Amino acid sequence: MTETPEETKPEPAAQASEAKSAQPAKPAKPAAADAEVSRRGFFSWAAVAWVGFTAAAGGCLTAWGRFMFPNVLYEPPTSFKVGPPSDFAPDAVDERFVESNGVFIVNDQGQLYALIAICTHLGCPPNWLEAQNKFKCPCHGSGYYRNGINFEGPTPRPLERAAISIDPDDGQVLVDKAQKFLWERGQWDDPSSFLTA
Amino acid sequence: MEAIKSIINFLSYPEWSFTLSLILFGLAMWSKALWTKAGGWIMLILITVFFGLSLFDPNFFVVVAKPDNVPIVMMIYIIGFFWWYAMYKAHQNDRRIEAGEPTFEKSESEDRIFTWPDLVFSEFICMVLLTVGMVLWSILLKAPLEEPANTSVAPNPSKAPWYFLGLQEMLVYFDPWMAGVVLPGLIIVGLMAIPYIDTNKKGNGYYTFKERKTEIVLFLFGFVILWSELIVIGTFLRGPNWNFFGPYEYWDINKVEPLVNVDLSEIIWIKILGVGLPGHWFVREIFGLLFTAFYFLVLPVLLIKNKFIDGFYQKMGPTRYYVGMFLFLTMMLMPIKMYLRWFLNLKYFVHIQEFFLNL
Ligand code: FES
Numbered sequence: 001m002t003e004t005p006e007e008t009k010p011e012p013a014a015q016a017s018e019a020k021s022a023q024p025a026k027p028a029k030p031a032a033a034d035a036e037v038s039r040r041g042f043f044s045w046a047a048v049a050w051v052g053f054t055a056a057a058g059g060c061l062t063a064w065g066r067f068m069f070p071n072v073l074y075e076p077p078t079s080f081k082v083g084p085p086s087d088f089a090p091d092a093v094d095e096r097f098v099e100s101n102g103v104f105i106v107n108d109q110g111q112l113y114a115l116i117a118i119c120t121h122l123g124c125p126p127n128w129l130e131a132q133n134k135f136k137c138p139c140h141g142s143g144y145y146r147n148g149i150n151f152e153g154p155t156p157r158p159l160e161r162a163a164i165s166i167d168p169d170d171g172q173v174l175v176d177k178a179q180k181f182l183w184e185r186g187q188w189d190d191p192s193s194f195l196t197a
Numbered sequence: 198m199e200a201i202k203s204i205i206n207f208l209s210y211p212e213w214s215f216t217l218s219l220i221l222f223g224l225a226m227w228s229k230a231l232w233t234k235a236g237g238w239i240m241l242i243l244i245t246v247f248f249g250l251s252l253f254d255p256n257f258f259v260v261v262a263k264p265d266n267v268p269i270v271m272m273i274y275i276i277g278f279f280w281w282y283a284m285y286k287a288h289q290n291d292r293r294i295e296a297g298e299p300t301f302e303k304s305e306s307e308d309r310i311f312t313w314p315d316l317v318f319s320e321f322i323c324m325v326l327l328t329v330g331m332v333l334w335s336i337l338l339k340a341p342l343e344e345p346a347n348t349s350v351a352p353n354p355s356k357a358p359w360y361f362l363g364l365q366e367m368l369v370y371f372d373p374w375m376a377g378v379v380l381p382g383l384i385i386v387g388l389m390a391i392p393y394i395d396t397n398k399k400g401n402g403y404y405t406f407k408e409r410k411t412e413i414v415l416f417l418f419g420f421v422i423l424w425s426e427l428i429v430i431g432t433f434l435r436g437p438n439w440n441f442f443g444p445y446e447y448w449d450i451n452k453v454e455p456l457v458n459v460d461l462s463e464i465i466w467i468k469i470l471g472v473g474l475p476g477h478w479f480v481r482e483i484f485g486l487l488f489t490a491f492y493f494l495v496l497p498v499l500l501i502k503n504k505f506i507d508g509f510y511q512k513m514g515p516t517r518y519y520v521g522m523f524l525f526l527t528m529m530l531m532p533i534k535m536y537l538r539w540f541l542n543l544k545y546f547v548h549i550q551e552f553f554l555n556l
Binding site for chain 2: 098099100101102117121122124125127129131132136137138139140141143151152153154156157184
């Protein structure tokens with residue numbers, strides 16, 4: 001703030017001093033006129049340059065700082081609540097959380113579990129086909145039973161389960177995708193891979 | 198009309214259409230009449246009549262007229278033309294060589310022409326025509342853009358770019374590691390290796406079929422059948438859920454196609470021997486491993502005396518012969534696995550999920 005008067009003032013002064021020094025030098029070479037910059041004029045120009053440089057550097061720094069926070073869509077949290085267990089009808093596949101969180105909530109034979117909606121062949125998102133009672137991948141045609149076990153197409157292993165539990169505070173079903181349970185490793189017997197409905 | 202359509206629909210199911218195309222391919226390579234001007238015209242007219250008539254069918258029209266798929270129709274014509282042209286020249290040259298006359302290329306290279314204007318001028322004309330074509334194409338057929346991407350929703354069917362549809366078809370029959378990395382890598386390496394493996398000096402600088410029959414038939418089998426035909430199949434005949442659809446069939450998302458498939462180990466241990474699967478992977482997969490060893494180690498030796506490749510071992514020497522054989526047998530895994538899948542529902546020969554190793 002205090003700099004601004006200093007910043008504006010030197011300009012006319014500098015012009016005046018230039019004009020003054022230019023007049024007598026007119027008959028002589030113009031180059032000589034440029035050389036005769038007064039001490040005061042030099043410092044006022046230096047101040048302008050310095051302020052300009054600081055502003056430019058500050059601008060760059062701000063832009064750089066903004067660059068650190070890009071316009072991204074953050075991934076939904078890996079752990080989320082899907083509502084009370086009573087929401088899930090028996091022997092049904094719930095597709096409400098596929099688009100937002102990428103899991104199918106399956107209620108099958110008295111067990112409630114979360115199947116991660118990623119094909120274990122090459123990672124496409126499979127669809128649930130109610131009429132045929134199976135998951136089917138649109139990319140190379142892998143098919144899975146309702147419980148996630150693969151039975152057709154090229155995929156070598158079943159779908160993966162996410163950890164599932166009941167939140168002790170409000171009794172809602174809590175799904176945690178950070179923890180996965182693989183059938184071929186025998187992890188589907190793990191009590192945190194399903195809920196008994 | 199409907200009867201014809203349903204026959205064509207039935208015949209275009211992979212087990213029949215692929216068998217049919219193998220037979221036709223064999224006939225084509227054997228035939229001489231096809232590679233004459235008359236033969237070429239007849240093929241062109243047949244294909245065009247087929248497409249022309251089929252366009253009246255709404256289901257066919259929807260698929261073929263998609264902006265994505267128009268280039269594939271063009272590809273069919275272009276591959277057909279160049280295949281015919283090369284074979285036409287080759288057969289003519291063969292006749293000339295037999296009669297003791299100089300080949301086309303020999304007599305042509307006697308008289309020389311100038312780069313400018315002869316070559317550059319025709320290049321320029323081609324460039325202009327191509328540019329006009331591209332501009333018209335981009336105006337008439339809109340780019341097939343879709344809604345913004347969402348990682349948890351995929352279009353159904355999800356198709357790779359057209360030039361990768363052959364690879365995508367391969368992924369239906371193989372483990373992703375094999376079909377996505379090993380086999381494509383071998384295709385590239387194998388193509389690069391051809392000049393080092395193929396020691397037949399005949400046919401350098403001129404078209405000929407007689408002097409390198411085996412080489413040409415093998416290459417065309419890989420290119421026309423395994424690469425191009427699979428692209429065509431992937432484009433026109435693969436519908437929702439990657440199910441198979443005949444050309445006049447409606448793409449019904451709910452079409453049921455039972456495709457339950459099993460591993461070789463299950464077929465042998467459970468179905469044939471009637472005992473359960475052994476616990477240890479090595480015992481479990483022993484038959485698949487034995488088959489693989491037989492296929493890659495013993496079969497090349499057995500094939501040395503085969504009529505089709507007789508004399509190749511002597512000409513090429515053991516190393517070249519084996520490398521060439523290995524590449525050839527790897528290529529043949531594709532049709533072999535396709536047939537086993539269609540008729541025996543076989544999934545993998547070797548399925549060692551413990552090491553993510555599946556064949
Ligand atoms: S990614 Fe699902 S079948 Fe290949």
